[in-house]
Amino acid sequence: MGTNAVNSGEQVDRQSRILEAAMDLLSRHGIAGVSMRSVAREAGVALGLVNYYYDDKTTLIRAALRRVDEHDLLLVAPDPSLPPDEQLRKALRRVAAKDLLTTRYLSLRLHLWALAQADEDYAQINAKAFDRYIDGVAALVSAAQPALSWAACRDRAADIVVIQNGMWLTALLGVDAAAIQRSIERTEQIAFAPVHDDGTGSAELRPH
Numbered sequence: 001m002g003t004n005a006v007n008s009g010e011q012v013d014r015q016s017r018i019l020e021a022a023m024d025l026l027s028r029h030g031i032a033g034v035s036m037r038s039v040a041r042e043a044g045v046a047l048g049l050v051n052y053y054y055d056d057k058t059t060l061i062r063a064a065l066r067r068v069d070e071h072d073l074l075l076v077a078p079d080p081s082l083p084p085d086e087q088l089r090k091a092l093r094r095v096a097a098k099d100l101l102t103t104r105y106l107s108l109r110l111h112l113w114a115l116a117q118a119d120e121d122y123a124q125i126n127a128k129a130f131d132r133y134i135d136g137v138a139a140l141v142s143a144a145q146p147a148l149s150w151a152a153c154r155d156r157a158a159d160i161v162v163i164q165n166g167m168w169l170t171a172l173l174g175v176d177a178a179a180i181q182r183s184i185e186r187t188e189q190i191a192f193a194p195v196h197d198d199g200t201g202s203a204e205l206r207p208h
Helices: 003-029 036-043 047-053 057-075 084-094 103-118 120-144 150-171 177-192
Strands: 195-197 203-205
Touching (some): 003 057, 036 057, 057 103, 057 120, 120 177
16 A cells, blocks of 8 residues: 555544544534634644644534535435335334434534524535435335335425434433334334325325
C-alpha cells in the first residue's frame, strides 16, 4: 500500500472522528454545545484540523445532517439476497434495532429535527433527506406490492414513517418493548394491506 493511500485513510479517519465528536456533543448538549473548539477537544485533535475539514460550525452541522441521511438510506437499502416481501419486513424491523434505540442516537435525531424547524438551510437539507427516505420505503413497498401505484406506495411509506418517528420519540422516554413491537406490526399492516383494482388500472387500499 502506497504512502498516499495510507495518508488518505488517515485523513478519512480523522475527519470521521471530528464529525462523530460533533454529533456526540449535539446529542448531549444541543446546538449550544457545539463549537469548533469543543469539537476539537471532544475528538482529541488540534483546532486547526477541525478548521481544515470544516469551514465553520454551520458546515459541521450540515455534515451531521447528511451523515444521518446516509444512515437512514442504509436502513431501506434493498437486499437482493432476500425476496421483496422479506426485504420490506427487514427494513421495517431494522428501525427498532438496539443500536438505534439508544439515548445518544434518538437525542441526536431530536436535536437535528429541532434545528430543521429553526433554520431554513437546515430545513432544506432535512426535507430532501426525508423525501429520499420515504422514496426508499416506497420502493420496497412497490417491490413487495407491485399492484400498487407509485403514489399509493408513497402514501403508505409516509404513514409508516409517521409511526416510526413516533416510536423513536417515545423511546426517548424509555423503551417499552411491547409498544415498539406493536408499532412494528402496525407498519407491517400498512405496508402489506391488501390492494384491489378499482377498474381504472390503479390499485388502492381495500376499505376496512
